[in-house]
Amino acid sequence: MSPKASAVEVEVAGHAVRLSSPDKVYFPERGFTKRDVFEYYLSVGDGIVRALHDRPTTLQRFPDGIDGEMFFQKRVPTRGVPPWVQTAQIRFPSGRPADELCPADLAHVAWAAQLGTVVFHAWPVRKADVDHPDELRIDVDPQPGTDFGHAVEAAGVVREVLEGVGATAYPKTSGGRGVHVYVRIRPEWDFVGVRRAVIALAREVERRRPDLVTSSWWKEERGERVFIDFNQMARDRTIACAYSLRANRRATVSTPVTWDELAEVEPDDFDLRTVPERFAKVGDPHASIDDEPFDITPLLEWSARDDRDGLGDMPYPPDHPKMPGEPKRVQPSKDRDRKA
Numbered sequence: 001m002s003p004k005a006s007a008v009e010v011e012v013a014g015h016a017v018r019l020s021s022p023d024k025v026y027f028p029e030r031g032f033t034k035r036d037v038f039e040y041y042l043s044v045g046d047g048i049v050r051a052l053h054d055r056p057t058t059l060q061r062f063p064d065g066i067d068g069e070m071f072f073q074k075r076v077p078t079r080g081v082p083p084w085v086q087t088a089q090i091r092f093p094s095g096r097p098a099d100e101l102c103p104a105d106l107a108h109v110a111w112a113a114q115l116g117t118v119v120f121h122a123w124p125v126r127k128a129d130v131d132h133p134d135e136l137r138i139d140v141d142p143q144p145g146t147d148f149g150h151a152v153e154a155a156g157v158v159r160e161v162l163e164g165v166g167a168t169a170y171p172k173t174s175g176g177r178g179v180h181v182y183v184r185i186r187p188e189w190d191f192v193g194v195r196r197a198v199i200a201l202a203r204e205v206e207r208r209r210p211d212l213v214t215s216s217w218w219k220e221e222r223g224e225r226v227f228i229d230f231n232q233m234a235r236d237r238t239i240a241c242a243y244s245l246r247a248n249r250r251a252t253v254s255t256p257v258t259w260d261e262l263a264e265v266e267p268d269d270f271d272l273r274t275v276p277e278r279f280a281k282v283g284d285p286h287a288s289i290d291d292e293p294f295d296i297t298p299l300l301e302w303s304a305r306d307d308r309d310g311l312g313d314m315p316y317p318p319d320h321p322k323m324p325g326e327p328k329r330v331q332p333s334k335d336r337d338r339k340a
Contacts, residue, residue: 012042013105015084019114026065026118029249032272034065037245038113043276044243045106047256047284051242052109052120054127056088056100058238059112060119066247073115074098085111088127092236093320102127118247121238124194125187132187133194134293138169138201139232139239140179143214145224148177152262154213154226155179157205159259165298170286171262173270175246175254179262180239182286186293189300192323195233197299199314200306202228217315218331231317242286243279245272256286 007020022035041048059073075098076087088102100123103109112120124135138158142151155171158181162169170182185194202215205228214225232239240246240254255270255278270278306312315329316322328335 010038010042010110012110013107015082015105015107015111017107017110017114019110024065026062027249027251027272028065028067030251030272032251034113034116036272037118038110040245040272040276041109041113041243042106044279045109047279047286048109048120048241048243049103049106050284050286050289051244052103052122054088054102054104055122055125056090056102056127056130057112057123057241058121059101059115059117060121060247061116062118062247063116066118066249070247072121073117074100076101077115082111086127088130090123090125090130090236093234118245120241120244122241123236123238124233129187131190133189133191133233134185134187136167136183136185136194136198136201136294136296137232137239138181138183138198139174139229140181141227141229142177143219143222143225143227146226148179148267150212150226151177151179154205154209154228155181155262156259157209157213158201158228161201161204161208167294168292170256170289171259172242172254172256172286173252173262173265173267175240175244175252175270176248176267180254182242182289184289184291184293185296189296191233191235193300194296195230196303196313197296198228198230198233200299200302202230203306203311204302215314220331220333230314234317234320236319237317242284243275256284258285261285 005023010017019038024034062070086102086104087099089097089099091097124133140151140155159169167183172180206213206215214222216222242256244254246252251272253270253275313325
């Protein structure tokens with residue numbers, strides 16, 4: 001048995017970050033170690049800091065690798081935290097508060113990687129105003145019978161609709177079969193308003209391609225279509241950030257791409273080994289994402305129009321309290337009133 005590698009100390013963004021058990025295997029199928037994960041995040045530093053900067057962030061931790069125990073850390077530990085680590089207080093749908101990690105620089109990302117964080121899930125808000133999102137996140141989610149190619153096609157329709165109202169959209173692979181589309185917005189609306197804007201967007205995309213896209217929350221109504229998951233904009237719902245690893249066998253990465261690239265790539269093109277080289281060569285396709293925040297008023301006007309036409313709110317995720325104006329959380333086939 002080879003001797004256990006000792007801990008090392010690495011300077012990151014002016015802070016000393018300790019890396020313990022660097023040779024512990026995190027991705028058994030590929031042989032990637034904790035050191036590989038740590039060094040991966042350093043290699044895409046500008047990109048992941050752009051994605052996480054000043055955002056409350058939930059850590060998906062795998063202290064013994066992806067085949068071991070997994071848990072979501074929504075509160076910064078109470079012990080062993082360096083004095084320079086920054087936090088932001090958020091509130092869950094229940095109203096309970098939590099102090100989450102709020103990365104100010106790459107050292108925060110490295111420190112989280114030392115804790116066994118593989119996946120970073122950032123809130124769509126900034127520390128200065130945690131109740132008003134500054135980012136639309138459109139989760140283009142293939143359903144059974146559809147695949148990544150269908151998600152790419154649906155994302156193209158999302159882009160077309162957004163461009164029609166003056167919004168610049170930025171795509172990335174999810175690291176799985178889906179596509180994420182991001183739009184920076186003015187932080188002037190709360191989670192309820194921003195979620196309603198995404199519902200209106202999803203319905204408009206569905207109107208243009210009803211054969212391809214669905215906005216139906218209930219799985220039994222979706223069919224073999226791509227779902228626009230509007231509930232990813234509900235409070236405390238997050239998706240893997242740009243440049244985050246995903247906890248799968250191949251160690252894929254949720255990777256920003258250009259729209260031209262999106263039509264040509266496959267999810268497995270981007271992993272722990274390939275993305276650092278790509279990042280060094282082409283940089284971050286999302287580098288200009290903060291340049292022109294979008295005013296979501298046109299989407300809210302669509303939402304108001306839909307309300308007048310009898311298309312109101314949609315069900316919230318099960319862990320949310322019942323919201324004003326929300327329809328029943330009963331799937332249609334089990335809704336006795338609807339059957340009557």
